[in-house]
Amino acid sequence: MKAAPFAYVRPARLDDVLGELAGGDGKVLAGGQSLVPVLAMRLGRPSTLVDITAVPELTSSTSDTEGYRVGAAVRQRAVEHDRAAHAVPLIGMAMPFVGHRELRSRGTVCGSLAHADPAAELPALACCLDATVELAGPAGRRRVPAGEFVTGAMTTAAGPEDVVVSVTFPPARTREGFGFAEIARRHGDFALAGAVTRVRVGGDGAVTDARLTGFGISDRAVTRDVTSLLTEHEDDLRPAIAALADDVVDTGGDAHGSTGYRRRLFGVLAARELSRALHRARNGKESS
Incomplete structure (x- = not known):
């Protein structure tokens, strides 16, 4: 099957992303490894795909005392080979099991969290570590514990006008x-x-x-x-x-x-x- 017709935009600022999502009929596109099959099977028919990969804030990962922060457009493969991710040993243990290498080259960490598949590794890892998901929406930004972010199968606390900004994994402690x-x-x-x-x-x-x-x-x-x-x-x-x-x-x-x-x-x-x-x-x- 082929996807139903849709518009495509690629904003360069997060505010513009939120503007495109206003009304709730748009859909965020980052890696597309979950979204594209849904579109192809016509299980979803958004009017607009909002590509977030040109937003600088969403395309980087950083590590500090708070933890390892992964932007919404950062590829799983990039995280898998990021030395900064060594601060969170579970990432290195789990990432080779996330799909296949080719899928990890396109799929994103935050995309897996947002898709909320019950059999997915990354949402489970985030819950075990008490990771924090940052969302941006019409009411501003908010931080949601990973255990509260996923509310059911393929269902999260993100609203139709929200976008996941990042996820932060706490670093490993001594002992x-x-x-x-x-x-x-x-x-x-x-x-x-x-x-x-x-x-x-x-x-x-x-x-x-x-x-x-x-x-x-x-x-x-x-x-x-x-x-x-x-x-x-x-x-x-x-x-x-x-x-x-x-x-x-x-x-x-x-x-x-x-x-x-x-x-x-x-x-x-x-x-x-x-x-x-x-x-x-x-x-x-x-x-x-």
């Missing part, structure tokens, strides 16, 4: 470890189940904070505080995580796997990656 794993039918396919973990320990090696985010298991990434689980069941996490999986995995079964199968996948991945993250936190190894 903090991470884990990431997913299972897909083929590398680059949508995950049947995935787990992102973050564990912090004190100077004595005791767990002070542990978070687990699952993706591909519900209508959005699901995050849980699992500090008590890791403290009480460190020697054998599997039974405790299996019980947690029964609670958080609620996606319906399909041709690729039943709900029960996804629960088993998530349970195994989550227990393993929590153990790895704890080991890394205690040994000062962020991603190896």
Whole structure:
């Protein structure tokens, strides 16, 4: 199929982007890896595509004490090879699993967040790390925690006249470890189940904070505080995580796997990656 007719504009200023989106019938175009298939299947028929890749503010990434900030038009491939991204080890762990290399060369980090696919890696990573999404709209700018930004499958807190400006990932702390794993039918396919973990320990090696985010298991990434689980069941996490999986995995079964199968996948991945993250936190190894 072919897309329905639309107008195309490429503003050079963010204010002009917002002007083009006024009325709510326009659609932001950055990498287009999610939007173009939607247009081709005529699942969406915007009157205007607003290309944001000429706005300087949206095309750069920076790193400071607040974190690693990625502009809305920055390609995933650029982030994957950006030395500044090393401040956020989970980015390096997760990015090779985001689609294929060719898709990452065009797709954007913020575009993946805005698309809000339940099986996507980057929204899950953002939720696990408490990343912050910056939006601009008719009422000005606002910052939304990643856990509140995605509100459901393919649904976010961004309104039809809003544009995502950036996402900021907090840097890794001392004595903090991470884990990431997913299972897909083929590398680059949508995950049947995935787990992102973050564990912090004190100077004595005791767990002070542990978070687990699952993706591909519900209508959005699901995050849980699992500090008590890791403290009480460190020697054998599997039974405790299996019980947690029964609670958080609620996606319906399909041709690729039943709900029960996804629960088993998530349970195994989550227990393993929590153990790895704890080991890394205690040994000062962020991603190896």
